[in-house]
Structures are given as structure tokens and as C-alpha cells.
Amino acid sequence: MTAIRELLTQIPDTNLSTSERVRLRCQLAKQFEKTGNYEAACGALEDIWPSFEEYPKIDTLDEPTAAEVLLRIGVLTGWLGSIKLIKGSQQVARNLIGDSIAIFESLPDSRKTAEAEIEAALCCTREGSLDVARGFYVDALSRLDDQDGDLKALGLLRLAMVELLTNRLKDSFRILNTGAELFEASTDHVLRGAFHNEFARVLRNLGRGTNEYLEQALREYQAAIFHFEKAGHGRYQACVENNLAMFCVHLKRFAEAHEHLDRAQAIFTRLGDQPDFASLEDSRARVWLAEGAVLRAERCADTAIKTFERSDHHARLIEALTTHGVALARLGRHGEARNDFERAINLAEQIGDRQNAGLAALSFIEELAEQLSDDELCFLLEKARTRLNGTQDPVTLNRLSGCACRVLSIIHTTRPDWNSFSLSETLRRHEGRFIQMALEDAGGSVTKAASLLGLPGHQSLTFILTNRHPELLNARTPIKPRRRRTLHLITSPKNIVDEADEQKDPFSVD
Numbered sequence: 001m002t003a004i005r006e007l008l009t010q011i012p013d014t015n016l017s018t019s020e021r022v023r024l025r026c027q028l029a030k031q032f033e034k035t036g037n038y039e040a041a042c043g044a045l046e047d048i049w050p051s052f053e054e055y056p057k058i059d060t061l062d063e064p065t066a067a068e069v070l071l072r073i074g075v076l077t078g079w080l081g082s083i084k085l086i087k088g089s090q091q092v093a094r095n096l097i098g099d100s101i102a103i104f105e106s107l108p109d110s111r112k113t114a115e116a117e118i119e120a121a122l123c124c125t126r127e128g129s130l131d132v133a134r135g136f137y138v139d140a141l142s143r144l145d146d147q148d149g150d151l152k153a154l155g156l157l158r159l160a161m162v163e164l165l166t167n168r169l170k171d172s173f174r175i176l177n178t179g180a181e182l183f184e185a186s187t188d189h190v191l192r193g194a195f196h197n198e199f200a201r202v203l204r205n206l207g208r209g210t211n212e213y214l215e216q217a218l219r220e221y222q223a224a225i226f227h228f229e230k231a232g233h234g235r236y237q238a239c240v241e242n243n244l245a246m247f248c249v250h251l252k253r254f255a256e257a258h259e260h261l262d263r264a265q266a267i268f269t270r271l272g273d274q275p276d277f278a279s280l281e282d283s284r285a286r287v288w289l290a291e292g293a294v295l296r297a298e299r300c301a302d303t304a305i306k307t308f309e310r311s312d313h314h315a316r317l318i319e320a321l322t323t324h325g326v327a328l329a330r331l332g333r334h335g336e337a338r339n340d341f342e343r344a345i346n347l348a349e350q351i352g353d354r355q356n357a358g359l360a361a362l363s364f365i366e367e368l369a370e371q372l373s374d375d376e377l378c379f380l381l382e383k384a385r386t387r388l389n390g391t392q393d394p395v396t397l398n399r400l401s402g403c404a405c406r407v408l409s410i411i412h413t414t415r416p417d418w419n420s421f422s423l424s425e426t427l428r429r430h431e432g433r434f435i436q437m438a439l440e441d442a443g444g445s446v447t448k449a450a451s452l453l454g455l456p457g458h459q460s461l462t463f464i465l466t467n468r469h470p471e472l473l474n475a476r477t478p479i480k481p482r483r484r485r486t487l488h489l490i491t492s493p494k495n496i497v498d499e500a501d502e503q504k505d506p507f508s509v510d
Contacts, residue, residue: 003027003031004028004031004032007024007027007028007031008028010024011024011025011028018060018061019061019062019065022047022048022061022065022068022069023064023065023068025044025045025047025048026044026045026065026068026069026072028041028044029041029042029044029045029072029076030072032044033075033076033079034188034190034231034233035190035231035232035233036233036234036235036236036271038076038079038080038083041072041076042076042080045069045072045073045076048061048069049069049073052077052080052086056069056070056073056096058070063103063106063107064103064107064109066103067100067103067104067107067109067112067116068100068112070096070097070099070100070103071096071097071100071112071115071116071119073096074093074094074095074096074097074099074100074116074119074120075093075097075119077089077092077093077096078090078093078094078119078122078123078126081093081312082126082275082311082312082313083272083273083274083275084274085274085275085307085310085311085313086311086312087310087311087312088312089312090123090124090126090127090312091123091312093120093123094120094123094124097116097119097120097123098120100112100116101113101116101117101120104116110143111143111144111148111151113140113143114139114140114141114143114144114148114151114155115140115151117136117137117139117140117143118136118137118140118151118154118155118158120136121133121134121136121137121140121158121162122158124136125158125161125162125165125315126312126313126315127312127313127314127315127351128314128315128318128348128351128352128353128356129351129352129353130162130165130166130315130352130353130354130355131352131354132352133158133162134159134162134163137155137158137159137162138159140155141155141156141159146182149182149185149186150182150186150188150191152179152182153179153182153183153186153191153195154191156175156176156178156179156182157176157179157183157191157194157195157198159175160172160175160176160198160202161198163175164198164201164202164205165315165355166354166355166390166391167205167355167388167391167392167393167396168390168391168392169202169205169206169392169393170206170392171392172198172202173202173203173206176195176198176199176202179195180195183195188231189227189228189230189231189233190227190228190231190233190236192227193223193224193225193226193227193228193230193231193233193236193240194224194236195224196220196221196223196224196227197220197221197224197236197239197240197243199220200217200218200220200221200224200243200247201217201243203216203217203220204217204243204246204247204250205393205395206394208250208393208394208395210394214247214250214251217247218247221240221243221244221247224236224240225237225240228240234267234270234271235267235268235271235273235276237267238263238264238265238267238268238271238273238276239264239276241260241261241263241264241267242260242261242264242276242279242280242283244260245257245258245260245261245264245283245287246283246286248260249286249287249290252290254287254290254291257287258284258287261280261283261284261287264276264280265277265280268280274307274311275307275308275311275313275316277307278303278304278307278308278316278320279304279316281300281301281303281304281307281320282300282301282304282316282319282320282323284297284300285297285298285300285301285304285320285323285324285327286323288300289323289326289327289330294327294330294331295327295331297323297326297327298324298327298328298331301320301323301324301327302324304316304320304323304324305317305320305321305324308320314347314351314353315351315353315356317347318344318347318348318353318356318357318360319356321340321341321343321344321347321360322340322341322344322356322359322360322363324340325337325338325340325341325344325360325363325364325367326363326366326367328340329367329368330367334368334371337367337368338364338368338371341360341361341363341364341367341368342364344356344357344360345357345360345361345364345383348360354387354388355387355388355391357383357387358383358384358385358386358387358388358391359384359388359396361380361381361383361384361387362384362388362396362399362400362403364380365377365380365381365384365403365406365407366399366402366403366406369406369407369410370410374410374411377407377410377411378407378411381403381404381407384400384403385400385404388400428468428469431464431468431469432468432469432471432472434453435449435453435461435464435465435469435472436472436475438450438452438453439472439475439476440475443477444475444476444477445476445477446458446461446462446465446476446477449461
């Protein structure tokens with residue numbers, strides 16, 4: 001707030017040139033951006049940017065000032081377009097920032113070029129174009145060194161965010177660890193809070209399979225809230241509450257999850273932030289799904305979809321469609337669920353969001369495998385495998401493995417080579433495979449295996465094993481040798497001792 005007050009006293013100085021005064025206004029707008037007060041930031045630039053639809057008035061400004069104006073207005077266009085659900089706003093923002101990059105490169109000013117690239121990348125991230133965003137971040141960071149302090153830290157933070165969104169958890173962890181000293185040295189509470197929030201998200205995902213990093217993740221979330229409160233950034237505080245809700249779902253503490261979502265909802269309602277409010281609805285839907293309240297989950301996810309459809313938040317729309325598809329499938333509305341999954345995959349492919357395309361394909365298989373043809377199952381599994389290639393998330397890897405096993409168990413085989421195909425041999429082979437699995441699951445008991453296979457009794461399975469699958473006879477529980485009954489005459493023929501009385505029926509297979 002001190003910086004804002006100082007700028008407000010400097011701007012009216014009549015000794016300043018037009019370009020000098022505009023540069024101060026750009027600094028003021030940037031200070032308002034840091035606290036999430038985008039309306040005030042727009043007000044600081046209203047003399048040269050009267051309305052959202054107009055190109056800024058830069059004709060009378062020198063080149064460095066014109067480039068700064070284009071950058072600041074591009075950043076604001078991205079934020080306001082995101083919050084107010086203005087379609088096409090991210091592309092407009094990228095164009096403005098692109099114009100600023102062209103001027104910065106001609107000056108040349110590598111530091112300002114890097115700053116503009118970092119902001120352009122954020123617009124790409126909002127749209128779901130994560131590979132393009134990664135390219136911007138890598139190029140920007142190549143222009144910076146540790147002397148660039150907060151700017152380099154911001155680039156590292158946002159690059160780590162992209163790696164997290166693509167489930168490259170170890171890469172994200174490494175990037176944040178590499179920049180830890182830069183963040184700790186910063187006096188910017190928003191930047192430090194964002195670092196702790198992102199680090200917590202990475203740790204939570206790394207620990208999902210083993211619960212290894214969960215306590216550290218909780219400490220990082222608490223540190224994030226502390227710094228955002230210091231900065232007075234309510235929007236980011238609410239985002240942390242949302243993240244904490246998902247953390248509680250992992251721990252199956254559903255009541256706490258709803259409490260965190262309620263706190264976030266109160267903040268977003270006060271701010272009038274529709275996209276983040278819709279993200280809360282999607283998060284709420286996931287909590288309801290985890291609790292088994294499927295109808296409530298369907299309603300929340302549907303609300304989120306309707307909001308994201310009016311915006312450029314393609315990645316969030318894909319996630320909400322996937323959540324909604326899961327809920328519909330569990331309600332038995334298979335046709336509608338199929339439509340949501342297909343729409344999610346197609347949209348993800350259109351914008352190059354490989355991660356969400358793969359996750360939607362996995363959910364499609366998990367929820368509707370029995371309603372899909374063999375060709376559809378193979379197509380979806382291959383899409384999931386290729387799109388999730390390189391993922392470092394243990395939960396996603398387990399899901400991928402589980403879907404592969406399920407698909408194989410359903411389709412049995414791929415399209416054969418008809419020149420060497422034998423129907424009888426194929427049927428015998430698959431019969432043998434299912435018998436082997438049944439014997440394994442039955443612990444070698446022929447009686448139990450026959451029951452699993454739906455056969456009338458162990459004699460039927462014994463016949464099949466003996467005549468068609470002798471190679472599987474050793475998979476049975478070994479049969480103990482039976483002693484013959486022996487009659488001993490003690491004092492009279494009436495005194496008969498049956499030494500096999502304590503043995504099992506000699507005709508029993510098990």
C-alpha cells in the first residue's frame with residue numbers, strides 16, 4: 001500500500017512529461033494487479049485505455065513507454081477476460097502482449113521481453129495450451145539470471161505450474177526446489193504465498209500413492225495462507241481453501257472439505273469471480289462423488305460446465321465435463337455420460353491439452369467399459385497411453401495400468417491374422433486362460449474354481465482339465481495320497497477298525 005500511495009502523489013506532478021506520467025500509471029496499475037484489484041488497475045490507465053474494446057492510445061508515447069502500456073493492458077485484458085468470462089479475451093491479451101514483445105526486442109530489452117513472455121504464457125495456460133506456455137516460460141527464463149530476483153522466481157513458479165498440470169510432478173518439484181532461495185529472498189508476499197501454495201500441491205500429488213509428503217504439504221498450505229493474508233489477496237486465499245478441500249478428500253475428511261469450500265465460496269461470491277466460483281462447483285462435485293452422493297455431484301458439475309462454456313477456460317471446462325460424465329455414468333445415464341466424455345476428449349485434442357485428454361479417456365473406460373465396443377476400448381486405451389506418456393503421478397499410473405488390465409479382460413484379443421487363424425484353438429486358449437485365473441483366485445481349489453466359472457461342479461472342471469488343458473493340472477491344490485481301508489481281526493470278525501475314518505472322502509478332489 002505504501003508504493004501505491006507514493007505513486008498517487010507523484011503522478012499529478014506537472015513537471016513530468018506525458019511518457020513519464022504514463023510510466024508511473026503503469027507502475028500503479030501493476031501494484032493494483034498484485035493485490036487482485038483489477039478494476040483499480042484499469043482505472044489507473046483509463047486516460048490511454050478508455051474501454052476494454054479499444055486499442056490503447058500510444059501514438060504520443062516513446063517506444064519503451066508504449067511497450068509497457070501494451071504489456072500492462074494485455075495482462076489486464078487476460079485477467080478481466082478470465083474473471084468476466086469474455087470469450088476470445090485471451091487471444092486479444094496475447095496479441096497486445098505480442099505487440100509489446102516486438103517493441104522490447106527491437107530496443108533491445110531482454111528483461112522486459114522475458115516479463116512479457118511470462119505473461120503471454122499465462123494466457124496460454126488459461127486456454128489449456130500448455131506446450132505453448134512451456135515454450136514461452138523456457139525462453140523467458142533463458143533471458144534471466146538470479147539478479148532478476150522476483151521476475152525469475154515468477155517464471156519458475158509458473159513453469160512449475162505447467163509441469164504440475166501435465167503431471168510431471170518430479171520436474172515441478174525440482175523447479176520449485178531450484179528457485180526456493182529466490183522466493184525466500186523476496187519481499188513480495190503474493191509471490192511467496194504462490195510459491196508455498198504450488199509447492200503444497202506438488203507434495204500432495206507426490207504423496208497420493210504413499211502418504212509420504214502429506215504433513216509437509218499441509219505446512220506449505222498454511223504458509224501460503226499466511227502470505228496471502230499479509231498481501232490482502234482474497235482471491236488467492238480462496239484458491240488455497242479450494243486446494244485444502246481436495247487435500248481433505250484424499251484423507252477422507254469430507255466434512256472438513258466442505259468447510260474449506262464454504263470459506264472459498266464466500267470469498268469468490270464477494271469478489272464476483274465467476275470462473276473460480278465454477279471451479280469450486282467442480283471441486284464440490286468431486287467431494288460428493290467421493291462420498292457417494294452422485295446426484296448432488298451431477299448437479300454441481302453441470303453448474304460448472306454452464307459457466308465455463310461462456311469463457312475461454314477450456315481446460316477447466318474439460319475437467320468439469322469429465323467430472324459430470326463420471327456422475328452421469330454412475331447414475332446409469334450412459335448415453336449422456338458418453339457425450340460428456342467424448343466432448344471432453346475432443347476439446348482437449350483441439351487445444352493440445354494432452355493431459356486432460358488422457359484423463360478423460362481413462363474415466364471413459366473406468367465408468368463405461370461394458371457399454372463400449374472392442375474397437376472403442378482399444379482406441380481409448382491407446383489415447384490414454386499416448387497422452388499420459390511421461391506422467392509422474394502414481395495415482396494416474398495405477399489408473400492407466402488398471403484400465404489396461406480391464407480392457408484386456410473384456411476384449412480378449414486383438415484382430416487376428418486370418419491366414420493362420422483357428423477358431424477352435426483360439427477358444428481353447430481363452431478357455432484355458434480363464435480357468436487358470438479361476439484356479440489362481442481359488443487358491444488351487446478345483447471346487448471353488450468351478451464355482452467362479454459357473455460350472456455345475458468340480459467333476460465338470462476336472463473333465464475339462466484332463467481332456468483339454470492337462471498343462472493346468474499342476475495348478476490345482478496337490479491331492480494327498482489316500483490310504484486304503486484295512487480290516488484287522490482282533491478277537492472276532494465283528495471288531496473292525498477303519499484306519500481311514502479320520503480321512504476325507506477318497507473321491508474328493510480338494
